[in-house]
Amino acid sequence: MPLKFKNKLCTGCHLCELVCSAYHFDEFAPARARIRVSNHPLEGQSEVMACFSCPDAPCMAVCPQDAISRPGPRQPLFVDPARCDGCGGHPACVLACPYGAMYFDARTNYALACDLCDGDPQCVKFCYPGAVSFGDGKEPIPTSTVAIGE
Amino acid sequence: MNGMNCYAGKVLWVDLSTKTVRTEPLNEEWAKDFIGGKGLGFRYLFETLPANVDPLSPANVLVIFSGALAGTCVATTARTVVCTRSPATGTILDSYVGGAFALQLKLAGYDGLILTGRAPRPSYVLVLDDRVEVRDAAPVWGKSIWETDAWLKEQAGDEHLVSLVAGPAGENLLPFACLTSEAYRQAGRGGAGAVFGSKNLKAVAVRGTGSVRVPDIRSFMAMYEDIFHNNLLTNVNLWTYSDGTPMIVDLSQGTGLLPTRGFSQGVFEKAEGINSAAIQSRKSRNRACATCPLACGQLTHNADGPMEGPDYETLGLTGSNCGIGDLEAVIAFNRLCDNLGLDTISTGNVIGLAMLMAEEGIHDFGLHFGHVEEYLGAAENMAYLRGVGAELAKGARYIAQKYGAEHLVMENKGLEFPAYDPRGSYGMALAYCTSDRGACHLRAWTVANEAFANKDPFTLEGKAAMTIEMQNLNAVKWTGIFCDFWAISIEDIARLIASGTGYPYTEKEMLTIGERIWNLGRIFNVREGFSRKDDYPPAAIFDRPLPEGAAAGKNPTREEYDAALSEYYRLRGWTEDGVPTEDKLAALGLADLVR
Numbered sequence: 001m002p003l004k005f006k007n008k009l010c011t012g013c014h015l016c017e018l019v020c021s022a023y024h025f026d027e028f029a030p031a032r033a034r035i036r037v038s039n040h041p042l043e044g045q046s047e048v049m050a051c052f053s054c055p056d057a058p059c060m061a062v063c064p065q066d067a068i069s070r071p072g073p074r075q076p077l078f079v080d081p082a083r084c085d086g087c088g089g090h091p092a093c094v095l096a097c098p099y100g101a102m103y104f105d106a107r108t109n110y111a112l113a114c115d116l117c118d119g120d121p122q123c124v125k126f127c128y129p130g131a132v133s134f135g136d137g138k139e140p141i142p143t144s145t146v147a148i149g150e
Numbered sequence: 151m152n153g154m155n156c157y158a159g160k161v162l163w164v165d166l167s168t169k170t171v172r173t174e175p176l177n178e179e180w181a182k183d184f185i186g187g188k189g190l191g192f193r194y195l196f197e198t199l200p201a202n203v204d205p206l207s208p209a210n211v212l213v214i215f216s217g218a219l220a221g222t223c224v225a226t227t228a229r230t231v232v233c234t235r236s237p238a239t240g241t242i243l244d245s246y247v248g249g250a251f252a253l254q255l256k257l258a259g260y261d262g263l264i265l266t267g268r269a270p271r272p273s274y275v276l277v278l279d280d281r282v283e284v285r286d287a288a289p290v291w292g293k294s295i296w297e298t299d300a301w302l303k304e305q306a307g308d309e310h311l312v313s314l315v316a317g318p319a320g321e322n323l324l325p326f327a328c329l330t331s332e333a334y335r336q337a338g339r340g341g342a343g344a345v346f347g348s349k350n351l352k353a354v355a356v357r358g359t360g361s362v363r364v365p366d367i368r369s370f371m372a373m374y375e376d377i378f379h380n381n382l383l384t385n386v387n388l389w390t391y392s393d394g395t396p397m398i399v400d401l402s403q404g405t406g407l408l409p410t411r412g413f414s415q416g417v418f419e420k421a422e423g424i425n426s427a428a429i430q431s432r433k434s435r436n437r438a439c440a441t442c443p444l445a446c447g448q449l450t451h452n453a454d455g456p457m458e459g460p461d462y463e464t465l466g467l468t469g470s471n472c473g474i475g476d477l478e479a480v481i482a483f484n485r486l487c488d489n490l491g492l493d494t495i496s497t498g499n500v501i502g503l504a505m506l507m508a509e510e511g512i513h514d515f516g517l518h519f520g521h522v523e524e525y526l527g528a529a530e531n532m533a534y535l536r537g538v539g540a541e542l543a544k545g546a547r548y549i550a551q552k553y554g555a556e557h558l559v560m561e562n563k564g565l566e567f568p569a570y571d572p573r574g575s576y577g578m579a580l581a582y583c584t585s586d587r588g589a590c591h592l593r594a595w596t597v598a599n600e601a602f603a604n605k606d607p608f609t610l611e612g613k614a615a616m617t618i619e620m621q622n623l624n625a626v627k628w629t630g631i632f633c634d635f636w637a638i639s640i641e642d643i644a645r646l647i648a649s650g651t652g653y654p655y656t657e658k659e660m661l662t663i664g665e666r667i668w669n670l671g672r673i674f675n676v677r678e679g680f681s682r683k684d685d686y687p688p689a690a691i692f693d694r695p696l697p698e699g700a701a702a703g704k705n706p707t708r709e710e711y712d713a714a715l716s717e718y719y720r721l722r723g724w725t726e727d728g729v730p731t732e733d734k735l736a737a738l739g740l741a742d743l744v745r
Contacts, residue, residue, distance in 0.1 A: 011438035011445040014250065018223040018441065022367055028222050029361035030257070038309065041249075041332035042296055044437055044449040044456045106359075125375070126223070128383055128391070128443035129436060 001074060002052035003035075003114060003121060003134055010131035012039040012046035016123035023122045032105045034114045035123050035132070048131050050114040050123070051101040053077055059093035059102055059113075068093060068113070077113045084110050156222055156364050156650035157181060161194070162260045162282060164275055166349050167208065167267030169284040176261050182653055183739060185629035186218030186261065188244050189667045191233035194264060195242065196670060196743065201677045205237035205341070206323055206348040208268035214255075214314070214354065215263075217631030219650050221256035221362030224374060225382055226633035228253040228440035230331075232314070235678075236340040237348075238325035238496070238545065239563040239588040242674040245337035246592075246631065247314065247329065248439035254312045257358025269350040276306065277356040287352035292318060294489045295330045302355045313355040316346035317491020319533040323347050324543045325564070326496030330488055334447070334458035335439070338493040340565065340587050365652045373649060377642055383443065390446035390635045391436060395462035398569075399425040402466065405601035406699030407574025409471040409567070411519050412506025413560045413690065416571050417699035420475020424465045428477050439633070446635055452481035460484040460494075466569030467498025472505060473519030482526055490533035499566030500546050501528050506558055513553040515542065557689050563588035563680070572691055574701035575601035577613035579687045580714055584617060586671035592634055594620035601700075608704050610714035618721055622664035629663070666738040669722075669730050673744055682728040685715055 017033035025032050035050035053076050060068045060077070067083035070076075079093075086109035093111050094102045103112040114121075116134070124134045160173045177193075184193045195213045203209040212234050219227035230252040236243035255263065258279050265275070269284065272291035276283045285305075290298040295317040303311050312331060319327035320343030327343030328336040337343075346352070364370045389397060399421055402408035406416040422428065429448055437447030437458050447458040460468075460480055468487070469480045487494045504515040515538045517524050531539025541549060546566045550559035560567040565588025572579035577596030582589040591597075594617040601607040623640060630647060632638055640657050648655045655663075692711070695703045719726060723734035735741045 008435060011436045011442075011447070013438035013442050013445065014253070014440045015223060015225075015443065019371075021361070022223060022371055025361075026367045027361040027363045031359040032361070039332070041334065041437075041458075042299075042456075044435065044447075044458055126378065126443070129445060 001135055002076065003050055003116070003124070003132055004052070005048050006131050006133070007045075007047045009129040010037065010046040010048045011129055012037060012041070015126050016048065016132055019122040019126045023117055032107065032112070034103060034112045036103060049099055049101045050132075051077055051097075052099075052114070054099065058096045058098065062092040062096040064092060067111070076116045078115070079111045079113050081110055086110055154363055154365055155652045156219055156362055158256055158259050158261045158362070160260050161262045161264060162277070163264045163266070164282065164284065165267045166265060166269040166273065166284060166351060171282045171284070173260070181218075181651070183663065184667060185626075185647060185651070185663060186220075187215055187229075187231050187631035188233075188625055188628040189663065190262065190629070191215040191231045191244055192242065192667060192670050192674070194262065195233045196674055198264065198266070199235060203235060205235045205240065205345060208349065210235050210345055210348070212265040212342070212345055212349070213262060214265070216252035216256050216261055217629060218647055219630050220252040222364060222370075222650055223441055224630075224646055224650075225378070225442045225444065226439065226636050227630050229631040229633060230255070230314070230337070231628065231631060232329060232337045232342045234342060234345045236587060237323070237344045238341040239565050240678055241563055241587050241680060242671050243340040243342065243587050244628070245329075245340050245342045246628065247331050247335050247337040248633065249332040249335040250312045250440035251314055251331050251356065252631070253440045254356045254358045256362055257360045258356055259358065259360050263354065265349065265351065265354075268348065272350050272352055274302065274351065274353040274355060277354070278306065279357075279359055290352055291321065294318065295491055296333060296489050298353060299333065302353060306355065306357065308357055311355050311357045313353045315353040315491075316343040316351065317489065317533065319491040320344055320347040321352075322533065322535050322543070324492070324532065325545050326493040326566070327491050328493045330491060334488055336488065336493065339495060339590060343491045364650045366649070370649045373645060377646070378443075381638065381642060382636060386637050387444055387635065390444040393426045393430070394446040394448045396426040396429040396448065396460070396465060398462040399465055401602050402570065404700065405574050405607065406696060406701035407571040407597070407601060409466050409502070409569050409571055411473050412471060412502040412558065413567070413571060414506055414558075414694075415698065416574055416696040416701050418470035418475065421470060423475035424469040424477055424480055429460075432477065442633070444635055450481060452478050454482060454485060457481050457485055463569045464494040464498070467495050467502065471498050471502035471569070472525055474522065474525060476522065479522045479526065483529060486526065486529040490529060492529060492533055495568055496545065496566040497529065497532065499560060500532070500542050500549070501525060503546050503555065503559055504542060504549065507549070507553060507555050510555075510558070512555050557693065559688055560690065561589055561688060563684055565589045570597045571696070571701070572687060572706075573696050573704055575607045576610045576706045577616055579691055579706060579711060580610065580613050580617050580718060581620075583685045583687055584621070584715075584718055586668070586675065593624055595634070596620065607701070610706055610710050614714050614718035614721055617718065621668050622661055624664075625667040626660050626664035629667070662738070666740060669735065669738055669740055670743070672724070672728075672730055673735070673740065676729050682715070682719075682726070685728060686711065
């Protein structure tokens with residue numbers, strides 16, 4: 001089950017990028033995140049995007065190393081680190097993605113696709129406005145469990 | 151630094167006179183004692199800036215700092231502080247801005263950025279990780295902030311570049327010129343924009359691609375996830391998301407302290423035009439600073455386009471205080487101020503006072519209550535020093551002194567009042583006048599425990615202790631840099647900062663650090679000649695009761711205020727003249743700084 005995005009609810013806070021990189025790399029590094037936010041502050045607009053395992057997946061076809069695979073329908077793409085060589089810094093998959101949803105980690109020289117954090121996507125857990133959601137239409141928005149009175 | 155705590159471990163120094171750039175290791179001892187944000191900003195400024203420097207001379211210094219937790223996922227901590235000597239007040243200044251500037255600065259590898267000297271020609275500083283340049287800003291000198299921001303992104307070819315930009319008001323050295331970041335966020339108060347202008351500095355733009363680490367990220371994240379769900383996303387804080395600060399309009403109106411018509415009234419008959427319901431009717435979505443789920447920014451619009459805000463202070467001071475109850479006009483005015491680099495609080499005060507002076511027959515600047523066209527024109531006239539704007543641009547204290555309106559003006563140390571009339575909540579008088587940067591509501595927001603809590607608003611008894619407690623707590627909070635809008639406990643601040651820095655701070659140590667920072671600000675101000683005489687509210691607070699509303703007929707007396715101020719100094723461990731004693735400074739580890 002891939003992630004869903006509602007740009008209208010994205011407030012542009014970048015929290016998804018921070019928690020994503022913390023989960024995968026043990027550091028806060030938006031440049032290494034598998035989900036990214038673009039902000040247009042003057043217009044008050046933002047877009048959030050990560051790989052959602054689109055049916056066509058042109059990245060798989062263009063990869064010269066055959067490093068990208070999909071374990072099953074609607075399953076997250078898998079980029080095999082043993083095969084991906086980063087195409088010498090100009091990864092074909094990143095250029096081929098029509099959604100701008102494939103990213104690249106300059107540190108490891110390795111393409112980054114959303115892997116849904118082993119089934120518990122961190123971005124969803126921390127997105128209070130619900131711009132990123134996951135699952136079968138049920139509300140993923142974390143809400144307060146403790147109501148502290150005035 | 152060991153590279154495994156949340157500090158970048160480096161401070162970037164840029165001498166604008168010579169275009170010299172260098173980095174220094176972060177002073178580790180200071181980091182332990184002052185943490186970050188306000189604390190480290192004050193410490194570096196105190197060390198770098200000699201006494202009695204003209205704030206608009208090349209010798210003034212700009213210390214721009216991140217909080218200790220900037221770059222982590224902790225909500226609100228991507229805020230930035232700009233410290234300098236204020237051209238509005240001559241005091242120390244710490245002015246805060248939300249957005250993502252500190253996040254980018256930290257990711258670029260710096261905890262702080264210190265700017266000295268004066269560029270020989272219009273310039274901006276560009277920081278792209280370890281590439282740092284002083285570059286030509288001639289193409290955007292004289293241009294608006296939004297144009298400049300777009301130009302900077304274009305020059306760098308990077309839409310993620312984040313800037314602090316001075317507008318025409320800053321270039322023209324208005325004492326209430328602000329800095330704007332990401333279109334609608336301001337380091338608003340005290341004139342940091344003018345200090346930029348005086349240094350021929352149009353902007354600082356930064357982009358970082360590095361990372362921030364904490365000693366044990368698994369336990370850090372587990373702790374934060376708990377705090378995030380149980381202490382942040384609660385109804386104590388979520389008013390920010392649903393309504394944001396405009397909800398305060400009705401509170402102030404109900405308690406009779408909404409600044410109205412140059413502070414001559416405390417209730418506004420057209421408040422429904424500018425209250426939270428009016429904002430909500432134009433709201434399309436929420437906008438947030440980096441890391442913050444509270445997303446207090448209410449995206450509205452008027453005929454000119456979208457706008458984040460207006461926020462409460464702007465609604466009060468450029469709305470009711472100018473007799474304007476039309477949100478269309480207030481949004482237009484707010485857009486002008488943001489784009490020209492005018493602090494809306496001071497600007498609304500100056501215009502409101504000018505309007506009141508016309509009504510009282512003291513002087514006519516061509517500005518009259520409720521007159522929208524005159525009001526909109528005033529913003530540009532002030533920023534560009536055109537016509538009467540050139541005089542208004544000197545601030546409320548100046549026009550009051552020049553034309554004999556000292557009985558009407560609302561300011562302390564030259565900084566105009568925020569939107570809580572102390573006659574409706576007496577503690578705010580003490581909060582404004584003991585604030586380190588002149589009249590400011592953010593050091594101690596006593597009104598929350600007084601008028602807004604329906605609890606003893608018309609007495610100064612107990613308010614000295616209340617003010618001190620809030621000042622110390624906020625001083626600690628702004629080392630993070632946590633936002634006012636998160637009612638986070640001192641316990642959670644200590645846990646998060648300890649977990650991020652690896653220094654095992656306790657709650658008690660945190661409060662001592664808050665007190666240390668507050669006293670450092672005071673010795674800076676004492677060094678500049680400030681003392682008890684400067685810590686009094688203007689005459690109108692004592693002499694001119696409000697005519698109607700919940701605070702009608704109420705004034706603190708001079709005797710009451712005097713007693714409260716003495717009590718404040720005594721509880722602070724300061725002399726009767728407001729000077730920190732040697733014992734107090736020794737106890738806080740500051741004794742060496744005054745020798």
